[in-house]
Amino acid sequence: MNSKFHIAKRKYVYDIFASIFRTIFLIFFALAVLSPEGEEFTIEISITEFYLLIAAFVVAFVAQLIIYWLILRKHVFYDQEKSFVVEKGLFLKRKANIPYKNIHTISLKRRFFDLILGLSIIEIDTGTTASFKSEGRLVLDKDYAIVLKNYFETKKVDDSKVLPSPKDFVVGTSIKSDQNHLRWYQLLALAVMKQPFLQAMLIMVILILAAGSFVIQISEDASLDQNLIHLVYLCLSGIVVSTMTTMLYHLFKYFKYRYQIDQENVTYSYGLFKKVELKTPIRRINAVHLNQPLLFRIFGYYQLNLSVLGVGELSDGEQFKVESKAILPIAKLHQVKEVLEQIGFMTNAFDQEVAPNQFKHLNFVIFPMFFCIVLNFLPYFIFTIENFDFTIIIIIQVFVVLLVLIGSILSLKQHKIAFSSHEILFQRGSFTLMQTIIKKQRIQIISYKQGPILLIENIGNIAISYKDILGLIVMKSFNNDSFNIIKQSFLD
Amino acid sequence: MKKLDKRINLYYYFARTIASLLFYISFIVVLIIPQDFFDHPIIKMGLLLSLGFLVIILILFNFILPRYIYLLHGYELQEEYLMIKKGVLFRREDYIPIKRIQHIEGFQGPIQMLFKIKSLIIYTAGSTDMIIGIPSDDIEPLIHEIRSKLQVYLDSEEAKKDEF
Numbered sequence: 186m187n188s189k190f191h192i193a194k195r196k197y198v199y200d201i202f203a204s205i206f207r208t209i210f211l212i213f214f215a216l217a218v219l220s221p222e223g224e225e226f227t228i229e230i231s232i233t234e235f236y237l238l239i240a241a242f243v244v245a246f247v248a249q250l251i252i253y254w255l256i257l258r259k260h261v262f263y264d265q266e267k268s269f270v271v272e273k274g275l276f277l278k279r280k281a282n283i284p285y286k287n288i289h290t291i292s293l294k295r296r297f298f299d300l301i302l303g304l305s306i307i308e309i310d311t312g313t314t315a316s317f318k319s320e321g322r323l324v325l326d327k328d329y330a331i332v333l334k335n336y337f338e339t340k341k342v343d344d345s346k347v348l349p350s351p352k353d354f355v356v357g358t359s360i361k362s363d364q365n366h367l368r369w370y371q372l373l374a375l376a377v378m379k380q381p382f383l384q385a386m387l388i389m390v391i392l393i394l395a396a397g398s399f400v401i402q403i404s405e406d407a408s409l410d411q412n413l414i415h416l417v418y419l420c421l422s423g424i425v426v427s428t429m430t431t432m433l434y435h436l437f438k439y440f441k442y443r444y445q446i447d448q449e450n451v452t453y454s455y456g457l458f459k460k461v462e463l464k465t466p467i468r469r470i471n472a473v474h475l476n477q478p479l480l481f482r483i484f485g486y487y488q489l490n491l492s493v494l495g496v497g498e499l500s501d502g503e504q505f506k507v508e509s510k511a512i513l514p515i516a517k518l519h520q521v522k523e524v525l526e527q528i529g530f531m532t533n534a535f536d537q538e539v540a541p542n543q544f545k546h547l548n549f550v551i552f553p554m555f556f557c558i559v560l561n562f563l564p565y566f567i568f569t570i571e572n573f574d575f576t577i578i579i580i581i582q583v584f585v586v587l588l589v590l591i592g593s594i595l596s597l598k599q600h601k602i603a604f605s606s607h608e609i610l611f612q613r614g615s616f617t618l619m620q621t622i623i624k625k626q627r628i629q630i631i632s633y634k635q636g637p638i639l640l641i642e643n644i645g646n647i648a649i650s651y652k653d654i655l656g657l658i659v660m661k662s663f664n665n666d667s668f669n670i671i672k673q674s675f676l677d
Numbered sequence: 678m679k680k681l682d683k684r685i686n687l688y689y690y691f692a693r694t695i696a697s698l699l700f701y702i703s704f705i706v707v708l709i710i711p712q713d714f715f716d717h718p719i720i721k722m723g724l725l726l727s728l729g730f731l732v733i734i735l736i737l738f739n740f741i742l743p744r745y746i747y748l749l750h751g752y753e754l755q756e757e758y759l760m761i762k763k764g765v766l767f768r769r770e771d772y773i774p775i776k777r778i779q780h781i782e783g784f785q786g787p788i789q790m791l792f793k794i795k796s797l798i799i800y801t802a803g804s805t806d807m808i809i810g811i812p813s814d815d816i817e818p819l820i821h822e823i824r825s826k827l828q829v830y831l832d833s834e835e836a837k838k839d840e841f
Contacts, residue, residue, distance in 0.1 A: 629777050629801035634769045648769075652803040672772055676757050 189261040189272075190351050195302045196324040200253035208246045262323060264348035269309070269337070271321045283320050285340045287311045289469055290493060292319075293330055295460035305330035305460075309337065329354055334464070338450075366443035367514060369436060375515045376435035377428055378486070380478035380617045386427060390420045391581050398577040413577075444512050446527045451491065453512055465493045467528050471652045472623040474510075475521065479616045487521045489513040491528075492621075492653045530622055535603035535610050539670055541662040544642045548662045549597035550590070557589040592616055602647070602660055602667075604674045611649065611658050627652045631675050633668045634659075647671060678751040678762060684792040685750065685810035689743035692788050697735040704728040742766065752808050754822060759799065761808055776830040777801045781823055783816045799823075 215238070230238070252275065260273040269288075271281045290310040299305060307330045309321035325333065332354045340346045349355075367375075376382065397416040440457035451470070454462035472492035481487060490510040513524060525531045541549070561582045592615035599618055603610040609628070611621045628651050635645040639662070647660045647668055663671075707724045715721045742765045749768065753760040759778075761771045782798040789795060789809075795816045797808045811819065830836055 629803045630771050630773050630806060632769050632771045634767070635764075636767050640768065650801075650804040652801075654803075656803050676772065676774060 187264045187348070188350065189263045190348070191258065192260045192262070192324050193304055193326050193329075193351070194257070195304055195326075197254065197257055198302055199298070200257065201250065204246055204249035204253060207249060208242055211245060212242060260323075262321075267344070269321065269340075269348075271323065281320055283309060283311060285337065288337055288341065290463065290465045291334050291337055292464070293334060293454075293460070293462040295327065295456065297458040299324075299327070300458065300460070303327050307333055326351060334462075338464070365445065366441060367439065371515050372435050372439050372442070373432045375439070376431045378478060378480035378484070378515070382427075382431055383479065386424055389423050389427070391585070393420050393423065395578055395581055398574070402573055439514065442514060446524065451512060451528060465491070469493050470528055470530075471627040471656070472621055473525065473528070473530050475620040475622070476614075477618040481515070482618060485517065486515050487513070487518060488515060489521050489524060492651075492656065530608065530624075533605040533607060535605045535608075537605075537670070537674070538601050538603035539663065539667040540601040541597070541644075542667070543644050543662070543664050545597055545662055548642075548644075549600070550593040553593045554586070554590060557586055561586060600661065602663075602671055604671070609649075609671070609675065611660060613658075613660065621658055623649070623651050623658075625675055628675055631672055633665075678753045678760070680751050681747060681808070681810035682792070682794045682812040683747060684794060686743045686747050688788065688792045688794060688810060689746055690739065691791075693735075693739040693743065695788070697739055700728065700731055700735055704732045746810075750810065752811075754819070754826075756826065759823065761806055771806050773799055773801060773806060775823065775826045776836070778823065778827055781820055783820060785813070 256273070256275045259275050259278075260271075262269065262271045264270075265282070267284055267286070269283045269285060271283070273279055288309055288311060290308075292308045292310070294306045294308065295304070296306075303326060304324055305327040307321075307323050307325055308319040310319045323330075323333075329349075329351045332349050336346060336349060394416055397412075397419065401412045401416075437457045438459075439455045442453070442455040444451065444453035446452075446467070449468075450464055450466055452462065452464040454460065470491050470493055474490040474492065476488045476490065477486070478488075489512055491512050492510070513521060516524075522531075596613070596615040599612055599614055601612050603612070608622050608624055611623070613619055628649055630648075630650040632648040632650070633645045634648055639645050642662075644662050644664045645668065647663050649658045649660070650656060651658070704725075707721065707728060710721070712718055712721055745765045749762065749765055751762045753762075756775075758775060759773045761773070763769055763771075779800045779802055781800070784796040784798055785794075786796075793813045794810050795813050797811055797816060797819065799806045799808075
């Protein structure tokens with residue numbers, strides 16, 4: 186029988202705090218229940234009742250501490266021939282048996298308090314799409330976590346490796362290279378060049394100007410001309426504060442962002458208060474996403490994201506996973522090409538491509554414009570407000586309609602599918618150019634979808650489902666001949 | 678293309694009616710309840726309009742669209758892929774390569790038992806697909822056929838290369 190090892194005892198500090206907070210919550214809950222309804226917050230209890238109450242809370246606190254301690258002691262891991270076993274639970278016992286060969290992604294994470302307590306969380310994922318949750322999650326000493334990670338990597342190929350004990354181990358190393366990393370100014374640039382930031386700023390300015398002009402005019406003592414400058418100041422200060430906050434967030438979150446690619450694995454790490462390190466085998470990469478938001482395009486930058494099961498999913502059931510999927514959050518084209526070559530993508534040229542050719546203007550430009558114009562100007566026909574200056578609102582609406590028009594035209598121009606012998610490239614997007622390259626053998630289902638309008642037009646949308654959680658790409662307005670070309674290329 | 682069981686239209690009439698029954702009953706109840714029951718006449722009008730709209734959509738969904746299901750739905754098993762055709766107003770054709778299939782399942786619910794039909798669920802690594810309305814007697818041979826085609830791939834050299 187192999188030795189069973191316990192997770193780090195220091196995790197108990199978290200449990201103590203959890204017990205304290207839960208007990209305080211219980212106190213407030215009990216007081217809220219005991220307090221007479223609709224009167225002031227005064228409760229009259231006798232001294233005996235008071236001591237009984239205190240005793241109850243102390244018992245609750247101690248009971249929690251005991252239960253947490255027992256749970257901690259029951260959380261063990263050990264090696265069982267060709268599998269890694271994690272046992273946990275006091276009342277609901279669980280035993281996860283993870284074959285070493287099936288380990289897909291190993292990630293190391295450190296939250297803010299983990300940094301203080303010298304802890305690391307190691308997560309082991311087998312890449313199943315059936316569950317968002319990592320199959321194994323252990324809170325360990327920060328040095329031992331690295332040792333365990335190295336053990337998983339070598340155990341896959343070397344059965345003779347012995348699981349090191351958390352009490353007696355030789356400290357390993359993580360990413361060694363300092364060559365591939367992002368500098369602080371790149372992180373700051375990344376923060377303000379991302380499309381969601383630009384969109385948020387645009388929406389904020391529109392809301393301030395539209396709502397501000399409305400509020401000013403309905404208050405009787407103010408005029409729009411006198412107060413317009415205040416709205417502009419408000420917009421500017423909003424932009425400055427948001428920019429600073431976003432920059433700081435990116436600086437802390439992606440602090441020391443670095444990656445390393447060897448023959449078999451891709452490793453990247455980042456974080457100041459919460460350190461994250463992810464390692465995944467290259468052969469597990471199902472697709473890559475090459476994105477260029479508007480400002481990236483202007484300055485010639487790219488973002489390269491990996492699609493690997495178990496990395497950066499929405500949620501793991503217990504907490505939100507917000508890991509970056511970007512191996513290159515911001516990079517020039519030559520760096521992107523270099524990395525793509527290292528991970529075995531775009532090795533062959535995309536020699537064939539198809540694009541929408543029937544009713545393309547109608548579906549990409551005229552329909553979106555029609556809905557946009559109707560939504561923007563319909564309120565004028567429904568509501569009438571007298572003595573109201575609509576100048577700012579109309580300017581904003583014209584600006585929005587123009588943006589939609591430019592976006593629609595860009596979307597039409599950029600929408601295409603290209604393929605090589607091993608990969609298919611899906612290019613789409615309007616202001617943000619998105620290219621997804623999927624290896625043909627990772628595509629699971631290809632569908633041709635037609636709604637009532639598309640049936641009349643005798644064209645359809647192509648939906649591609651690939652190996653990833655929510656891995657679905659929809660390409661719009663392709664005729665049957667184009668679909669058959671893609672289908673044939675995919676099925677060959 | 679292979680057709681589904683002829684009882685598939687009946688099955689959809691029945692299953693969708695059961696699913697929508699609550700809305701039909703609600704509409705009739707609101708219609709019968711006297712206006713005085715509501716605090717304001719507009720509440721009854723609003724409820725009737727919204728439920729009425731929903732009921733019209735559901736009637737279309739329950740009684741009109743299933744008439745075309747037998748005509749339009751179907752599947753085709755080829756050497757390389759399984760094609761599934763479905764939808765009436767919103768149509769789709771799914772192509773699933775045999776070699777991407779992880780496992781297949783036959784399924785029969787209580788209403789399907791009544792109509793002696795079964796469903797076939799196809800699992801791939803990243804998604805699932807379904808054929809509803811295969812005659813009960815045809816499902817086993819179909820599963821066997823898919824399974825044997827899949828086995829040919831699994832025993833091949835290509836499968837070893839594709840392993841990930």
